[in-house]
Amino acid sequence: MAVLEIRDLHVSVQTEQGSKPILRGVDLTIKKGETHAIMGPNGSGKSTLAYTIAGHPKYTVDSGSITLDGQDVLAMTVDERARAGLFLAMQYPVEIPGVTVTNFLRTAKTAIDGEAPPIRHWIKDVKSSMKNLRMDSTFAERNVNEGFSGGEKKRHEVLQMELLKPTFAVLDETDSGLDVDALKIVSEGVNRAKENTNLGVLLITHYTRILRYIKPDFVHVFVDGRIAEQGGPELADRLEDEGYDRFLVGEATA
Amino acid sequence: MTISAPEATTTKLENTGQLGYKKHTDGGWGLVPIQTRSERFASTNVEDFPAVTGREAVWKLTPIDRVADLIDGPLDGGVYDIDATLVEGVDVRWVDRTDTRIGSAGTPEERASANAWTQFEKALAITVSGEEAKTVRVRRSDLGSGARAAHVILEAKPFSTGLVILANTGSSLLTENVEILVGEGANLTVVTVQQWDDDAVHLASHFTTVGRDARVKHVVVTLGGSVVRVNPSTHLNAQGGEVEALGLYFADAGQHLEQQVYVDHDAPHTRSRVTYKGALQGAGARTVWVGDVLIRQSATGTDSYEQNRNLVLTDGTRADSIPNLEIETGDIAGAGHASATGRFDDEQLFYLQARGIPEEEARRLVVRGFLTEIVQQIGDPELEERLEIAIEEELNGTSLSTDGR
Numbered sequence: 001m002a003v004l005e006i007r008d009l010h011v012s013v014q015t016e017q018g019s020k021p022i023l024r025g026v027d028l029t030i031k032k033g034e035t036h037a038i039m040g041p042n043g044s045g046k047s048t049l050a051y052t053i054a055g056h057p058k059y060t061v062d063s064g065s066i067t068l069d070g071q072d073v074l075a076m077t078v079d080e081r082a083r084a085g086l087f088l089a090m091q092y093p094v095e096i097p098g099v100t101v102t103n104f105l106r107t108a109k110t111a112i113d114g115e116a117p118p119i120r121h122w123i124k125d126v127k128s129s130m131k132n133l134r135m136d137s138t139f140a141e142r143n144v145n146e147g148f149s150g151g152e153k154k155r156h157e158v159l160q161m162e163l164l165k166p167t168f169a170v171l172d173e174t175d176s177g178l179d180v181d182a183l184k185i186v187s188e189g190v191n192r193a194k195e196n197t198n199l200g201v202l203l204i205t206h207y208t209r210i211l212r213y214i215k216p217d218f219v220h221v222f223v224d225g226r227i228a229e230q231g232g233p234e235l236a237d238r239l240e241d242e243g244y245d246r247f248l249v250g251e252a253t254a
Numbered sequence: 255m256t257i258s259a260p261e262a263t264t265t266k267l268e269n270t271g272q273l274g275y276k277k278h279t280d281g282g283w284g285l286v287p288i289q290t291r292s293e294r295f296a297s298t299n300v301e302d303f304p305a306v307t308g309r310e311a312v313w314k315l316t317p318i319d320r321v322a323d324l325i326d327g328p329l330d331g332g333v334y335d336i337d338a339t340l341v342e343g344v345d346v347r348w349v350d351r352t353d354t355r356i357g358s359a360g361t362p363e364e365r366a367s368a369n370a371w372t373q374f375e376k377a378l379a380i381t382v383s384g385e386e387a388k389t390v391r392v393r394r395s396d397l398g399s400g401a402r403a404a405h406v407i408l409e410a411k412p413f414s415t416g417l418v419i420l421a422n423t424g425s426s427l428l429t430e431n432v433e434i435l436v437g438e439g440a441n442l443t444v445v446t447v448q449q450w451d452d453d454a455v456h457l458a459s460h461f462t463t464v465g466r467d468a469r470v471k472h473v474v475v476t477l478g479g480s481v482v483r484v485n486p487s488t489h490l491n492a493q494g495g496e497v498e499a500l501g502l503y504f505a506d507a508g509q510h511l512e513q514q515v516y517v518d519h520d521a522p523h524t525r526s527r528v529t530y531k532g533a534l535q536g537a538g539a540r541t542v543w544v545g546d547v548l549i550r551q552s553a554t555g556t557d558s559y560e561q562n563r564n565l566v567l568t569d570g571t572r573a574d575s576i577p578n579l580e581i582e583t584g585d586i587a588g589a590g591h592a593s594a595t596g597r598f599d600d601e602q603l604f605y606l607q608a609r610g611i612p613e614e615e616a617r618r619l620v621v622r623g624f625l626t627e628i629v630q631q632i633g634d635p636e637l638e639e640r641l642e643i644a645i646e647e648e649l650n651g652t653s654l655s656t657d658g659r
């Protein structure tokens with residue numbers, strides 16, 4: 001059973017004023033097939049955790065470890081991590097002028113699998129995944145994320161996740177900026193991936209509404225660079241009622 | 255990934271900041287032009303120009319020692335071999351200096367251009383007529399190694415439509431003038447492709463006039479050659495005329511690729527879009543882009559935008575990018591410019607790598623994508639494909655990886 005383990009992770013970011021610590025001892029274990037929701041106030045370090053798992057060069061790991069089935073993830077390059085089965089659906093996907101979605105998807109799939117996908121099969125897969133996500137077929141010939149609306153970018157992230165079939169996916173606020181219909185469509189995509197490939201999910205969100213469609217097994221409250229509390233789905237409901245104040249006060253007096 | 259800052263210069267106007275898109279301003283742009291472009295000396299006679307010192311506006315960024323044979327001295331102005339496709343509605347022939355079209359689109363503003371004008375014996379005339387779309391390919395591949403002068407007339411008759419590709423390969427030591435006459439209501443695309451051998455030296459001045467409600471797309475692609483400078487100027491002297499000036503260049507180690515683009519808005523409701531993109535790799539790779547746009551008093555309702563973007567792939571390169579906008583009327587629809595020279599966008603690389611694509615391949619994708627934007631706009635699938643391959647070959651010339659990780 002595949003497992004992603006994060007141990008006592010300390011991460012900082014370089015600023016003009018010097019090194020600024022953001023993650024301050026994160027512990028988290030996700031098994032294949034499990035869904036973990038991470039909720040927390042703005043600036044608490046959720047994206048930092050997501051980017052650190054993916055290997056963004058902006059973040060420096062000061063101590064701690066991330067392993068995937070015992071393999072040292074921190075020793076891997078960004079692309080090696082992806083090929084090892086990690087996927088990050090980004091909060092703000094970037095535009096890549098001149099690179100079409102079709103070309104991008106095929107190149108990524110080939111890189112992940114180590115060989116080009118059989119062409120007929122692949123075209124069929126892309127088409128049906130796009131259809132499921134209600135993405136117009138014209139997207140295939142457009143440049144990656146160029147001129148995509150916020151919601152279209154998020155669907156495009158989920159499309160990639162469905163096609164690349166990772167073992168673990170980190171979804172960084174994939175729900176924000178989506179209307180109710182889009183939220184359902186995107187959630188269905190995540191649930192399909194969970195069903196088809198027994199995907200492990202780390203779902204970062206501000207809102208409980210997506211948790212109505214994607215059922216978490218665990219909920220973690222993220223405050224000031226670490227997990228302040230964890231529990232089952234019921235914790236999300238409590239957060240909805242009470243907000244994060246309880247944790248913030250605790251921090252202040254600590 | 256450790257990356258040092260590229261050696262690049264970007265000169266911008268001292269103005270009110272981002273010119274952006276402004277509607278109907280009352281002047282007051284606060285522009286102080288470096289030199290009023292419209293007042294440059296012009297003559298068809300080489301003797302009228304003083305010896306070149308290298309301090310002149312038009313020469314100061316060019317390695318004049320490498321082009322000295324073209325600025326001064328004798329040139330072979332005779333006919334040369336060309337390869338032209340036969341197409342209905344396109345006439346290709348050699349004409350005498352007395353052809354009435356010669357001199358109707360422009361006059362040399364520097365000595366090498368005037369030297370060519372003084373010494374050419376016959377001009378190559380390409381005349382496009384008829385409304386149906388057509389493509390003509392003219393190739394020069396055998397110009398030899400002696401210093402040469404050339405003159406090309408490219409005329410699109412009123413209301414004609416055509417795409418003309420001027421392809422240059424082989425070696426050459428060439429200075430030339432290209433006059434492009436776009437008749438009323440015509441729709442002409444001109445693509446000049448420089449894929450010279452490594453030792454070639456080529457200086458070209460293009461002079462375009464655009465008739466009433468006519469449209470010209472002018473594309474300069476420069477990939478090969480030692481020193482290549484193509485200076486296209488467009489005179490929008492009839493109402494409703496429009497130019498789209500596109501450029502793509504890829505400079506390798508030791509190459510000097512330059513373009514001084516000039517758009518002269520001289521009639522109401524004229525429109526210009528200038529987009530040049532370049533990539534640089536290898537020690538001593540050097541590019542120059544100068545973009546002058548003049549909006550005269552007569553050019554009310556002008557809509558103009560120019561931009562230059564350079565992508566620096568390795569250390570030891572230099573890209574100069576100098577936009578310059580002169581506006582003499584307050585009544586314009588819009589005018590703006592943008593210039594940027596930079597390394598890879600690390601966020602783009604991260605995104606691609608996060609999808610499993612190795613760094614080297616990710617870089618190729620980004621560069622190809624960056625330049626493809628221009629290629630895609632040419633409108634000739636055959637040439638577009640050939641250029642994609644040529645860009646691929648340029649990319650294969652050097653390892654793009656900056657470090658091992």
Ligand SMILES: Nc1ncnc2c1ncn2[C@@H]1O[C@H](COP(=O)(O)OP(=O)(O)OP(=O)(O)O)[C@@H](O)[C@H]1O
Pocket residue numbers: 013014015020022040041042043044045046047048049
């Ligand atoms: N380059 C940087 N310079 C300074 N501070 C930074 C930098 N990058 C991130 N930070 C800070 O790190 C903290 C954590 O940011 P992060 O993006 O991880 O938060 P988040 O929990 O994802 O917030 P949100 O809910 O708004 O997405 C923030 O306070 C942010 O300002």
Ligand SMILES: [Mg+2]
Pocket residue numbers: 046047048091172173
């Ligand atoms: Mg965030």
